[in-house]
Amino acid sequence: GQQLNQSPQSMFIQEGEDVSMNCTSSSIFNTWLWYKQDPGEGPVLLIALYKAGELTSNGRLTAQFGITRKDSFLNISASIPSDVGIYFCAGQYSGRDMRFGAGTRLTVKP
Amino acid sequence: DGGITQSPKYLFRKEGQNVTLSCEQNLNHDAMYWYRQDPGQGLRLIYYSQIVNDFQKGDIAEGYSVSREKKESFPLTVTSAQKNPTAFYLCASSNRDWGEYFGPGTRLTVL
Numbered sequence: 396g397q398q399l400n401q402s403p404q405s406m407f408i409q410e411g412e413d414v415s416m417n418c419t420s421s422s423i424f425n426t427w428l429w430y431k432q433d434p435g436e437g438p439v440l441l442i443a444l445y446k447a448g449e450l451t452s453n454g455r456l457t458a459q460f461g462i463t464r465k466d467s468f469l470n471i472s473a474s475i476p477s478d479v480g481i482y483f484c485a486g487q488y489s490g491r492d493m494r495f496g497a498g499t500r501l502t503v504k505p
Numbered sequence: 506d507g508g509i510t511q512s513p514k515y516l517f518r519k520e521g522q523n524v525t526l527s528c529e530q531n532l533n534h535d536a537m538y539w540y541r542q543d544p545g546q547g548l549r550l551i552y553y554s555q556i557v558n559d560f561q562k563g564d565i566a567e568g569y570s571v572s573r574e575k576k577e578s579f580p581l582t583v584t585s586a587q588k589n590p591t592a593f594y595l596c597a598s599s600n601r602d603w604g605e606y607f608g609p610g611t612r613l614t615v616l
Contacts, residue, residue, distance in 0.1 A: 437610045
């Protein structure tokens with residue numbers, strides 16, 4: 396099945412820096428989701444977006460649902476060591492049609 | 506505490522043996538899903554079920570089977586027909602459009 400295009404594939408940043416990652420698709424979605432996965436664990440839902448143009452924050456995390464409904468971005472401000480992990484985007488049109496990006500692996504250097 | 510449990514965390518099996526992975530949820534979610542994750546890759550859907558006694562194939566269903574006899578439970582069997590079964594398996598559940606919630610995963614290694 397079609398996967399989303401998520402970039403960058405990996406990031407190496409210094410503690411305190413801001414981070415930005417995004418997902419694009421050739422199809423439109425009604426819902427965009429962002430997950431974080433720690434090694435050996437299941438992904439944890441960070442932010443859910445349900446409306447085109449919506450901008451939602453969760454602490455230091457901010458995500459936006461693109462106006463075209465074909466893209467979304469996630470920003471992390473003032474990164475800390477525990478932000479390390481793999482971040483996945485997911486798009487859902489309706490019912491069962493949810494697709495995942497390949498993930499962005501984030502490394503934060505103290 | 507509501508959540509999704511998967512057991513066991515680590516599983517080792519000999520080649521040619523069937524193995525069943527457990528997934529239980531007490532979130533009262535209607536839909537449940539099984540995904541496979543390989544190193545450095547995203548999630549690929551194996552099977553999903555939107556209601557008890559009904560399930561559908563995902564993108565990579567070959568070599569796998571499932572059942573949904575109870576709302577809380579959605580076990581996955583990895584059969585000997587699966588050519589490359591060593592992977593990290595994730596179970597998830599959801600209520601329609603509110604996003605999927607994942608279990609902690611089972612790492613299956615076939616020797």
